[in-house]
Amino acid sequence: MADRLAELAGHLRQDARIAGSHLLLTVLGGSIYLPPTVRKLIYRRAGAPVESPPGFGFRFAGRPANLRVGPDVYFNQRVFIEAVGPVVIGSGCAFGMEVMVVTSHHELGTDGRWSIEATGRGVTIGDRVWVGARAMILPGAVVEDDVVIAAGAVVTGRCRSGGVYAGVPARRIRELVPAQAPPRA
Template sequence: MLAGDLYDPMVPDLVARREAAAEWTRRFNTTDPTDAAGRADLLAEWFGSVGDRVTVEPPFRCDYGEQIHVGDDFFANYGCVFLDVCRIEFGDDCLLGPGVHVYTATHPLDAESRRTRLEYGKPVTVGDEVWVGGRAVLNPGVTVGDRAMVASGAVVTDDVPSDCVVQGNPAEVVKRLDPPA
């Protein structure tokens, strides 16, 4: 699964891991809204790695949790979904609007292969100082460069260069930003 090979998501170990993640998300999503320290502890317990000053607003959903890595000063607003059959990595100073979805899970293109219910994954990597607007989708295998901005509702199907704004479905570069001096 982690290598991007076809795998059966219904093998007992993977089912058990998703069930554990569902229990974790239930606990996380029902935390006291004023208990920032408790939420931080839960994120550190479940995510693969967590930087300093990380905020994830409930409700939040993920497949496994341990494939999610977030840097310092990460903020994910309400309703984000991370399908982490492969690594999802966010750099430092990333901001996610409400309802952002990040998918690493994907399926074969031909119908005969899809009928087997086998799937595979491709990692998603997001650089530093990236802003992803509400309801945007990052698809399997994409990389978003440093300081990029993904507009609300964008569907990212290809890599996003650093220092640009993308929007639309599929997302396209609409503006180049000045890189830092």
């Protein structure tokens, strides 16, 4: 009986921690009623080294220290980031409505059973990446610099620089033309 009570108390502590994190990082950190500088400050005080504020309706799960966001990043409404593993977002990126970035992974055994314990697989998103509405970036994905992810795409691996990726799973469908230097006068 004592073991069961100790287990229950442990679950209650964990639930309280998750609820407090949700209140701070999702309810307040994604509130439309707080200015961007305050939303950014909430994340920084929680341990997330962010240089850009989350957008309205931003949802977060995981460890704040696992989230790193560069300057000039735009998050549209209801973006969800789960940072069980590290999530690194470069500078000058834009995330469309309801984009999901997920890092939790459940190992699959040879017997077909999946592990109940989640492990984190980091996600890296380079500079100047545009992620379309409702795209999903899954555990272990790497999106290099200067990439466009189409709306609704599911990124499972590496998206190499200078391309447009679309589909499920996301595949390179087009090359991006590098920006030309302005002509010299």
